[in-house]
Amino acid sequence: MNHNRIILAALLLAPLTVLHAQMPQELSRQLDRSCRGCHSGAAAKSGLDFGSLKFDLTDRATRERWIRVHDRVEKGEMPPKGIPWSKDDRAKFLQQLTPRLAKADAADVARNGRGAMRLLNRDEYEQNLRDVLQLPLLDIRDKLPEDREAYHFNKVSETLDISHAQLGAYLDAAETALRQAIVSLPQPPAMSKFSAVGTRLFPGLGTAGGSKAMFFIRDNKRVALDTTGKNPVPPGADQDSTLEMGLFRSPPGPMPAIRRDSRRRSQASIGFAFPPAPCCNRRSSR
Secondary structure, three states, X not given: OHHHHHHHHHHHHHHHHHHHOOOOHHHHHHXXXXXXXXXXXXXXXXXXXXXXXXXXXXXXHHHHHHHHHHHHHHOOOOOOOOOOOOHHHHHHHHHHHHHHHHHHHHHHHHHHOOOOOOOOOHHHHHHHHHHHHOXXXXXXXXXOOOOOOEOOEOOOOOOOOOOHHHHHHHHHHHHHXXXXXXXXXXXXXXXXXXXXXXXXXXXXXOOOOHHHOEEEEEOOEXXXXXXOOOOOOOOOHHHOOOOEEEEOOOOOOOOOOOOOOOOOOOHHHHOOOOOOOOHHHOEEEO
């Protein structure tokens, strides 16, 4: 009895599948009249053969072909000039094709989702490991090879393939992450804190370009520090929260090595001079 029901269901569903893949008669007549003359057989223009192109819109690749046909007809690019085709013919063609494409696409999205299942790129893989292992500072991105790009994105499923070399890199990255997550000591290490305020914002008190490139400010005024003396930082300045760090653009090129001896060489003897940094590029951070 059960076998009979299965056979009966198969017989009932088979005609529906055939009808679903069958091209509407009006659409087929329009293709015969205006399109198949150039797009049929082995010599079909642009490789588009309507004789072999199926109308199974449940297949994503086939549906993409029909979407391109739809778009070119909608824009008036096809049929080309010289082939009689009125506005009514174009409208009827689109009325036959548009709702069927939309219905097939909506069914595909409902069944498989908007995007195809794909591999995580290396940035997403790192972020997932950070969340799963609760390691916000985990850095394993550079252990993985760069992802290929398509349309200026590195998240396209068509290009996110994986080789045996990539698989080995992902396993090594996962092992590195697990080693950081596994506790290896009976007690957690002591926590240390550092407060970057005052002159501790940049404890070196110097950078490329000297005091013209990096300095401290308070209330939008420069705070002078005697960086040549023994005690350049005034008492309490390392904890002064009112101090800000002002930055200018770095000089264009490496700083020359100059010996500090009795003979002071001028910039002319070095061969070049650094122009003063423009004040409009100043940035400050608390």
